Structures are given as structure tokens and as C-alpha cells.
Amino acid sequence: MFYTATDGQGVMEPVVEGNRMLQIEGKTEELGDFSIKFPRAKNTKKSNYLRTYLPSLHIAKEVVLRSMKYYQFGQKHMLGLVGDILSQSQFSDYEPNLLVHQVTMALPFEIDIAFESGSYKDRTASLLGMDFTQYLNNYLSSFDNRFEHVFQLKQKGFKEKEINFAKATLSNLIGGIGYFHGKSIVKSKYTDEPVEYWEAPLYTAVPSRSFFPRGFLWDEGFHNLLISKWDPTISKEIIGHWLDLMNVEGWIPREQILGTEARAKVPAEFVVQYNENANPPTLFLPIQSLMTGMMTSNTAEDQTFLKLIFPRLKVWFNWFNTTQIGNVPTSYRWRGRDTETNKELNPKTLTSGLDDYPRASHPSDDERHIDLRCWMTLASGVMKDIAKTIGEPYKDYENTHSILSDNSLLDKIHWSNKGKQYSDYGNHTDHVMLERPPTPIPKQQKPGPKKQPVPKPNVPKPPMLRVIKSKNGPNYKFTNALGYVSLFPFLLQIIEPSSDKLGKILTDIKDSKLLWTKYGLRSLSKSDPLYSKYNTEHDPPYWRGQIWINMNYLAVRALYHYANVDGPHQQQAATTYKELRTNLINNIIKEYERSGYMWEQYNDLTGRGQGSHPFTGWSSLVILMMAENY
Known part of the structure; x- marks a missing residue:
């Protein structure tokens, strides 16, 4: 089936012969006049079509399924579209906005479909055969x-x-790059209820065209690390679109659910965006990468791009430094954690992008999150470089970057001497587990007059709740969850090459009892109490051991960096780089050949792809690993 639809404007009509659609003639504001031709292909057994009107495009699948009937075909029956239902329905006064061309064919087959714009005059023949x-x-x-x-x-x-x-x-x-249009649903401190934001366009890639067909702020930074290498112009356009979604305060909605079609794919509890909650500012990664290329080209177009995005980046950077700062100077804290829940083993931190990665067990205002501090270190450095390049004041960004890059200050607030690792800090205990409360026993019903047996009442089991298995309860300390979060000073190349802590991190990375596998670095150490644990009885582990390619890309990139700068750990970084890069490339290709898909994540014990698929979002960063183009 080949679907053709107009979304809100434009006209189109089919040219039909019997049950077969020969072509579509149409006109829209953006495309002008056009035609779509369906020449008859070899091995075609039967043709059908549908001409109808949809009140909303997101119900197209359901309408098509209801518009089919069984046809006799030799000794067989098969499903085919019923034709022109618009003229026979209550919507007969409406123009069609959905046309579907269906062919039933014998395998193997090839089929041509030709779109021809009325603006193209020079071609003498159709683009067919x-x-x-x-x-x-x-x-x-x-x-x-x-x-x-x-x-x-x-x-x-x-x-x-x-x-x-x-x-x-x-x-x-x-x-997977698409053009979306619609309104976000936003709850802020200024409104009692969620409200619609302004109508806006978004040009963006998506993590998965079938499962996550919408823009995600923190994914898009990783997507454009690759896109910017292929076509910098596309990346600049995408970055500009995302920055245009910023409100006057400097906040960008982290998940772009624009329009009814996108909204239909999202559970209701995730539709509303909260404008005090952040998301990793990963757009600074491709901007940093683009600037590396600009060092050699330095064209007027490059300068214009930087001058256009700088005011928005400035507001965005300031928003982080006013809404996401911690109580301790130079510390930062993700907002949005649920302080009241007792149904989660460890309350999620969706705003960090690392959902159920273990943080302080009891969220509080005194938390310090190492990954957010590292993101702001990266951001301040890029802001300094842009300001210098376009002749804007840069000293404040330079000073901020100098402070956040200071390893001794970083160690003071985030190095755990007990865990010998970088760590979050907060009100925490490892001694938690999910237990189900006793099922309430209802009152026993009296037997009827004939002493008939009373049926046992069907009492639902209460949900499992978190209980603390320690007399001392939580207290303020380093969380010491070894994994992606604790690696951030290394992943974003903030640690000095001479630091003994770099050596400790490189040793931890290679320990198979901790993070190392034959398929990549697992997200959480096998030694952690929450490794591979469900967060609720129905909420399976997500960032608790699984191998994620975006974080492994940052690890490979960091190893490449430390392998190419002088320091006592240079050789160790070089050896680890070669092994990790090889393991990741081999496993991802092996799973692609086995299944035909790129995957959202990979199992740390077997290497098998898991999660949503096809997932050609940040998992595609394997190409940059193959190219060693960082």
C-alpha cells in the first residue's frame, strides 16, 4: 500500500481505471502542481485503491483497516481496499485528503512510483524504468x-x-529527519493547568522512525555529531530549529510532541512538559564539532551562523545557571525527581536522560549531580570559544570554564574517597528493596439459606512498595554507583591527563566484574546493588547494566583523546581504545547481520540487541567509531 495524504491544505484526486489507481493529480502551496504515477508492474495479481477523507491523519491506519473486504482470487481469498468510499458517505461534500494505492503481487517483485513536479519542465520522459x-x-x-x-x-x-x-x-x-509542526503542552509555575505553547515548526532527526517518531533534545545532540560530518548545512538548520523553540526564560521542551499524530504515539503521562526541568545540553557537542571545521574554513556563512545562534545559546546557558544550580557553589542538580514516591526502588531522573540510573535514594535539594556539572563545563567552554570567534565578550565564560575545569575543585565536591570514584552526592541508602504489603482480607460473607458455598472474593494484590532495610536509614553521602554517571569527567575529557584518578577510571573500565564486556561498556557496574534490578514491579531496568552506544561513543572518543596526549596513562588509554572500539563495532555489525536492525541498546551478557528497533538514532554513532572521526 502506498499512502498519499494532505495535512490541512492542498487538493488531490485519483485517476482510476476499474479497481486500479493509475495516478494522482494534486496541488499544494508548498509543492505547486504535481502528479504521482503508478505504472503497472510485472507479477501484479490484483490492484485496489481507497479514496476518503480523514478528520485527522493520525487515524489513517484504523480507517484503512476498516476500509477493506475479502475478495475471491482463484481458490484464495485476500483483503483489498474498497475503492471510493468518500462519495458514498456522509462526508461526500469533503475533498479527499487520503488516497491509498494497493497492489497484490507475487514475490519477488519490483514496483515503480514516480512523483513529478509541475515545476520541472526539462525532462522529456517520466522517471521510470x-x-x-x-x-x-x-x-x-x-x-x-x-x-x-x-x-x-x-x-x-x-x-x-x-x-x-x-x-x-x-x-x-x-x-529519519523530518519536518514537524504543532504545539507543545507545557506546565509552568505561572499556570494552574498545562497550556498549549505557540505553534512552531521543528526540523529534526528522530531516534526511531516507528517507535519514537519525534524530536528529543538530548538525542539530537548525538544525532548531529554524525549528521554534521556528512552535511554541516543540515546540522546548522536543525540546531537553529531547536534553538527557536526556546521560551523567553531560556527553556527548551525536552520532548517535542508536535501535532495530533505525534501525540497519539505518546502515553498521556509523558505529554506535558515542565518548564523548570532541564535536559542535557547535548547540542553543544555538534556545535563544538562544527567549530572545529570552522577553524579551517572560517567563511562568512560560518560567522553568520555563530552570530545567529549565540544570543539564544547565551539565554539557554544562563537558564541552566539559574534554575539547575546546587546548594554548594559550582554544583548542579537535575530538577524533576519525585520526592514523594514510595513505588520506585530509586526515583527516576528523567531530566538527565539516564532515566533509572541510580541516584540518591531520597531526592532532596542538597543533591549534587556530577553529570550535569560536566555538561556545564562543556557548555561554558563552547560559549567561550564562540564569543571569542565572533568578537563578543568572553571573559565571564572563560572564568566559568576555568572554575568548572579545575580538577581540585571537582575532586572536592564529587570525588568519593570511600568509593575511589567520581560520584553524585545526596540523601542515600543502598539498603532498599521492593516488597508487597499484605493483601487486605475482606469480611467473610455469610452463607445463603441453602448453605451454598460463598465464593472467595477476588481481591487485587496491592502494588509493591519500597522499604528500607537499614536501621540507620538514608544519610547524606556519596552514592558511589559506578557506571556512566561516575565516568562523566572522563567522558567529556575534563580530567587532566596527568591525574591519578584517570588511571583509576581506566582500570575500572577494563574490569569485567565492573563495566567491561566483550560488547561495550555496561551502564552500571555488576557490583552495584541496583544492577539489573526492576525499578517497580512492572518497570524493567533501563540504564542498569545495558550497553548504550551514545555513552560508549563518548568513552571511545575520550580514550582516543587521552591516547593522543602526553601523560602517564597514555599507553593504557591507547590499548583500551583499540579493544573497546573493536568490541563495539564487531557486536553492532554482528547484531545487524543477525536481525537486520540497529537497536536501542545491547545486552551486557550476550551482546544481543534489545529495546526498540529499528533504532537508527544515536546507535548510528558506530560509523564515527569506524571512521575514527571524533
Whole structure:
């Protein structure tokens, strides 16, 4: 089935012969006049079509399913669309906004579908058959040449099937870039109830076109690390769109659920965005990467881009430094944790992007989050570099970056001598578990007059609740959960190459009882009490051991950095870099060949892909690992 729809404007009509749609003629404001042609293909057994009107596009699937009936085909029955239902319905006065072309074919088959714009006058023949094949081959050759020029995988010795995997992965990430339009639903301290924000467009990539078909702020920074290497212009456009979603205070909604179609895919409890809650400012990663390229080009276009984004980045940076600061100077704290819940083993920190990664067991205003402090270190450094490049005042950013980069100050508020690791700080105990309260016993009913047995009442079990298994309860201390969060000073390359703490981190990384696996670094140490634990009885572990490619990319990138700067740990970093990079690339390709998919995460014990799929979002960063393009 080939769906064609207009969303709110434009007209289109099918050209039909019997049950077969030959082509569609249409016109929209953006496209002008156009036609879509469906030439008959070999091996076609039957053709059907649908012409109808939808009050909202997000119900297209349900409408199509209800618009099918069984047809007799030889000795078989098959499902086919019923044709023009619009003219026979109560909506006969409406223009069609959904047309579906259906063909039933014998395998194997090929089918041509040609979109032709009325504005194109020079082509003498339709882009079909050999004419299309010739154009396609020219573009394929151009793509292959450009791909090798950018990533140089042949030069690095990768085999053809491995390069084809990388091409498919890049193509799916780029193909997942979409243009969305709608309003966010936002709750702020200024409103009693959630309200609609202004109507806005968003040009963005998505983590998964089928499962997460919308923009996510912290994902998009990782997406554009790769997109910016392929086409910097696309990345600049995407970054500009995201920054245009900023409100007057400097807040950007972390999840973009724009329009009814996007909203239909999201559970109700996640639709409302809270404008005091942050999300990792990962857009600074591709901006930093773009600036590296600008060092050599330094064109007027580059300067214009930086001058356009700088005012918004300035407001965004200031918003973080007024709403997300901690009680201790130079500390930061993610807002949005539930301080009242007793149903979660460890209250989630959705705003950090690392959902159920263990934080202080009892959220409080006195928490200090190491990962957010490191994000702000990165951000202050990029702000300093942009300001210097475009001639804006930069001393305040330079001073902030100098303070946040000071390893002795970082160690003072985040190094745990007991755990010998960087750590969050807060009101915490490891001695927690989920237990189910006793099921209440209802009053026994009296037997009836004939002494019939009384049925046992069906009493639902109460939900499992968190209980503290320590007489002392929680107290203020370092949480000492070894994993991605504790690695952040290393992941964002804040630790000095000469630091003995870098050596400790490199040792912990290579310990298979802690973080090391044959498939990548697990998100949480096997020694942690919450490793692989459910957060509620129905909420499986998410960042509690699983291997995530965005964090592993940062680890590989950091190892590459420390392997190429002088220091006592240079050789250890170089050896670990080679092993981790190889493990990640081999496992991701192996799972792609096994399943046909890129995956959201990978199992730390078996390496098998798991979570949503296809997930050609930040998992596609494996291409940059293959290219060693950091």
C-alpha cells in the first residue's frame, strides 16, 4: 500500500481505471502542481485503491483497516481496499485528503512510483524504468564517492559488507529527519493547568522512525555529531530549529510532541512538559564539532551562523545557571525527581536522560549531580570559544570554564574517597528493596439459606512498595554507583591527563566484574546493588547494566583523546581504545547481520540487541567509531 495524504491544505484526486489507481493529480502551496504515477508492474495479481477523507491523519491506519473486504482470487481469498468510499458517505461534500494505492503481487517483485513536479519542465520522459535506473545509478555512484571521502572506511581496511552496513545506517539516520509542526503542552509555575505553547515548526532527526517518531533534545545532540560530518548545512538548520523553540526564560521542551499524530504515539503521562526541568545540553557537542571545521574554513556563512545562534545559546546557558544550580557553589542538580514516591526502588531522573540510573535514594535539594556539572563545563567552554570567534565578550565564560575545569575543585565536591570514584552526592541508602504489603482480607460473607458455598472474593494484590532495610536509614553521602554517571569527567575529557584518578577510571573500565564486556561498556557496574534490578514491579531496568552506544561513543572518543596526549596513562588509554572500539563495532555489525536492525541498546551478557528497533538514532554513532572521526 502506498499512502498519499494532505495535512490541512492542498487538493488531490485519483485517476482510476476499474479497481486500479493509475495516478494522482494534486496541488499544494508548498509543492505547486504535481502528479504521482503508478505504472503497472510485472507479477501484479490484483490492484485496489481507497479514496476518503480523514478528520485527522493520525487515524489513517484504523480507517484503512476498516476500509477493506475479502475478495475471491482463484481458490484464495485476500483483503483489498474498497475503492471510493468518500462519495458514498456522509462526508461526500469533503475533498479527499487520503488516497491509498494497493497492489497484490507475487514475490519477488519490483514496483515503480514516480512523483513529478509541475515545476520541472526539462525532462522529456517520466522517471521510470531505465530512465530512472540511470539517474539512480548516477546518484548511487556520487553517494559512494562522497561516503568514502568523508569516512574513509576502505582506507581503514573495512570489508565491503561492513561498509554497506555503515552506508545503510547513515542513510536511515538521514532518512529519519523530518519536518514537524504543532504545539507543545507545557506546565509552568505561572499556570494552574498545562497550556498549549505557540505553534512552531521543528526540523529534526528522530531516534526511531516507528517507535519514537519525534524530536528529543538530548538525542539530537548525538544525532548531529554524525549528521554534521556528512552535511554541516543540515546540522546548522536543525540546531537553529531547536534553538527557536526556546521560551523567553531560556527553556527548551525536552520532548517535542508536535501535532495530533505525534501525540497519539505518546502515553498521556509523558505529554506535558515542565518548564523548570532541564535536559542535557547535548547540542553543544555538534556545535563544538562544527567549530572545529570552522577553524579551517572560517567563511562568512560560518560567522553568520555563530552570530545567529549565540544570543539564544547565551539565554539557554544562563537558564541552566539559574534554575539547575546546587546548594554548594559550582554544583548542579537535575530538577524533576519525585520526592514523594514510595513505588520506585530509586526515583527516576528523567531530566538527565539516564532515566533509572541510580541516584540518591531520597531526592532532596542538597543533591549534587556530577553529570550535569560536566555538561556545564562543556557548555561554558563552547560559549567561550564562540564569543571569542565572533568578537563578543568572553571573559565571564572563560572564568566559568576555568572554575568548572579545575580538577581540585571537582575532586572536592564529587570525588568519593570511600568509593575511589567520581560520584553524585545526596540523601542515600543502598539498603532498599521492593516488597508487597499484605493483601487486605475482606469480611467473610455469610452463607445463603441453602448453605451454598460463598465464593472467595477476588481481591487485587496491592502494588509493591519500597522499604528500607537499614536501621540507620538514608544519610547524606556519596552514592558511589559506578557506571556512566561516575565516568562523566572522563567522558567529556575534563580530567587532566596527568591525574591519578584517570588511571583509576581506566582500570575500572577494563574490569569485567565492573563495566567491561566483550560488547561495550555496561551502564552500571555488576557490583552495584541496583544492577539489573526492576525499578517497580512492572518497570524493567533501563540504564542498569545495558550497553548504550551514545555513552560508549563518548568513552571511545575520550580514550582516543587521552591516547593522543602526553601523560602517564597514555599507553593504557591507547590499548583500551583499540579493544573497546573493536568490541563495539564487531557486536553492532554482528547484531545487524543477525536481525537486520540497529537497536536501542545491547545486552551486557550476550551482546544481543534489545529495546526498540529499528533504532537508527544515536546507535548510528558506530560509523564515527569506524571512521575514527571524533
